[in-house]
Amino acid sequence: MGVKTLQSKMGKHILELYVNGSSLTSVEAIETLQNICEEHLHGNCEVEIVDVLKNPERAEEAGILAIPTLIRKWPLPESRIIGALTIKSRVLAGLGITNGNTH
Amino acid sequence: MNIEKLPTGIEAFDHISDGGLPLGRTTLIAGSSGSAKTLFGAQFLAMGIMLFDQSGVFVTFEEQVDDIRKNLRSFNWDIDTWEKEGKWVFVDGSPKEEDSITVGDYDLSAFRIRLEHAINKIKAQRVVIDSIGSVFTQFPDMHTIRRELFKVAMTLRRLHATSIITAERTEEYGEISRFGVEEFLADNVIILRNVLNKEKRRRTIEILKFRGSNHIKGENPFTIIPDKAIVIIPLSAMELKQRSSHVRVTSGVPKLDDMCGGGFYRDSIILVSGATGAGKTLLVANFINGIREKGERCLLMAFEESREQLFRNAKGWGQDFEKLEEDGYLKVVCIYPEVSSLEDHFINIQEIVKSFKPDRIAIDSLSALTRTSSEKGFREFIIALTSFLKHEEITGMFTATTPLLTGGASVTEGNISTITDTIILLRYVEVYGEMQRAISVLKMRGSKHDAAIRQFTIDSQGMNIGEPFNGVSGILTGNPVVVKQNN
Incomplete structure (x- = not known):
């Protein structure tokens, strides 16, 4: 628990974004997420982008149906956001990020 | 022209359907809750493995995979070996515990890719998707989901998989399914019923249509017994001979x-x-x-x-x-x-x-x-x-x-x-x-x-x-x- 608490305090977000090649919604989601990482988390995040076309097994393991799907692996609890992440404020709320700060 | 059929191996179904399910096509199986849709699908795959050495993919949007395994074992179907030998693969689309919100447009391409991957991996000839209704529960956008399901049907057709898609009905005698999916799956429709009449349950199967192909019309009773699962009692098929x-x-x-x-x-x-x-x-x-x-x-x-x-x-x-x-x-x-x-x-x-x-x-x-x-x-x-x-x-x-x-x-x-x-x-x-x-x-x-x-x-x-x-x-x-x- 010690390490995790530390991580949590550091406020580092671990995120996975499942996309399908360079489909329109995928590109849109990637852009929004990169923007959030830079502006709101100040780079204090790990983002893995998984292309289900190349990695169908990863999609299978994670039980992904919809594209794009964003998974917040850390902090817990795990949560998912489906869609092109078009409304930034809602994405921030969904990730539990409040106005440029992490909690 | 008569479309080629794939024998299912489900007793008497191949009689009433004049040879089985349309080969390489998708058939919609609609029924009220408890009408044995899932069992019919599972039996279709099990018989494929046991009688014809054809592998199958089972997609579940509703029941958890472990529950399905348990049910299969109760019919003495050796699901554990089948999975080990790559004859049966689950694609798990059942609802997850995690919270999920929707922000913006999406499609179900991840599902289609997983499905295609699973079919190719074990060279599946049979596919079951259970059930459409649960997809709509998980993803509320009707319009998107209908479009996506249409694409799923196209994928299945491209892969020449003989498939079953199940759908819920709210009443035994009414519109085919709740979500109007029969519009694009309408070539082949089977209806399962579980009617209570004078305090007695009566299960029937009716092939509503098989486009371009023969089948016996009307309802045929069926029953579910422990070591054989669904057994259909054909009323007219046998008379012909x-x-x-x-x-x-x-x-x-x-x-x-x-x-x-x-x-x-x-x-x-x-x-x-x-x-x-x-x-x-x-x-x-x-x-x-x-x-x-x-x-x-x-x-x-x-x-x-x-x-x-x-x-x-x-x-x-x-x-x-x-x-x-x-x-x-x-x-x-x-x-x-x-x-x-x-x-x-x-x-x-x-x-x-x-x-x-x-x-x-x-x-x-x-x-x-x-x-x-x-x-x-x-x-x-x-x-x-x-x-x-x-x-x-x-x-x-x-x-x-x-x-x-x-x-x-x-x-x-x-x-x-x-x-x-x-x-x-x-x-x-x-x-x-x-x-x-x-x-x-x-x-x-x-x-x-x-x-x-x-x-x-x-x-x-x-x-x-x-x-x-x-x-x-x-x-x-x-x-x-x-x-x-x-x-």
Whole structure:
């Protein structure tokens, strides 16, 4: 628990974004997420982008149906956001990020 | 043009569908909750593996994979080995615990890619997607999901997978499915029903349409039994192959053979109607005894009397059932009609016939079986049973009990008299203040028969048929009148 608490305090977000090649919604989601990482988390995040076309097994393991799907692996609890992440404020709320700060 | 079919291996389904599911196409299976849609899909895959060595992909949007595995094991399907050997693959789309919100547009391409990946990985020829309704529950955007499901159907077609997609119905007789998905899956539609009628459940399967292809129309009853899962009872498929035999067999009573113009036809169904104690079981005993002539075998399904009663009565008529059974010529099965549904009785009889291979079968009495079913269900049972017996070239004798001692029609008769080939009436007749017994062959399909109503007596040798009742009329209606004779 010690390490995790530390991580949590550091406020580092671990995120996975499942996309399908360079489909329109995928590109849109990637852009929004990169923007959030830079502006709101100040780079204090790990983002893995998984292309289900190349990695169908990863999609299978994670039980992904919809594209794009964003998974917040850390902090817990795990949560998912489906869609092109078009409304930034809602994405921030969904990730539990409040106005440029992490909690 | 007739579309090629893929035999499913589900008993009798391949009959009613004229060969199975349309090959390389998607079939929509719609049914209310509890109508065995999931089981039908699972059985389609299981039979593919067990009978044809075809692997299958099972997509679940509703039940958790572990629950499905458990259900499969309960039918003795070796899902664990199948999964290990890559014959069965689950694609798990069941709802997850995690919270999920939606922000912006999405599609289900991840699902399509997973599906395609799974199909290619094990070279699946069969695919089941269970169920559409749950996709709509997980993803609320109707418009998107309909478009996505259309793409899924296209993917399946491109991969030439013979597929089943299940969908929920809210009512047994109404629109095909709740979500209008039949618009793009409408080529092939099967409906499963689980109707409660007069306190009795009745499951049926109906092939609504198979575009460009033959199938049997209308509902066929089915049942679910532990070691075989869904078993369909085809009502008409078997009738197509009936042959008509001209070989005669003895009724066990020489005089009755004469009355029938030389005995019963081998593949005919004989209905014996009479009030309680009129001699129906006696006639059955004689019918059983008739097997001695050619060393045949007989199966007796007794739904009214116990073994002991039957054997004792037979002894009274000079017949040793015990010995017959010991020697393997006779098999007596006594069951209470209420222990199972009519469909299950049918499957049971079918199984016994297949293992015992009788030349004759006697059912005493059919009337007892009416207690367990609706009138429609009973009629279907009789159609299925007679078709089956004819197909197996078995002579069948069914008894029916009339409600009034002096005659009258029973429910049983009303339902089946047109289906049977021969009808024998046994009646009590009151003449000059004395009860006498009467026998008459009312109908004998394809043969001449004695039109007389004859007297008979019962003694230690069984049935003795005597002279016609001369000068008495109105016997069958239960109001015998002595007519003056001119001699």
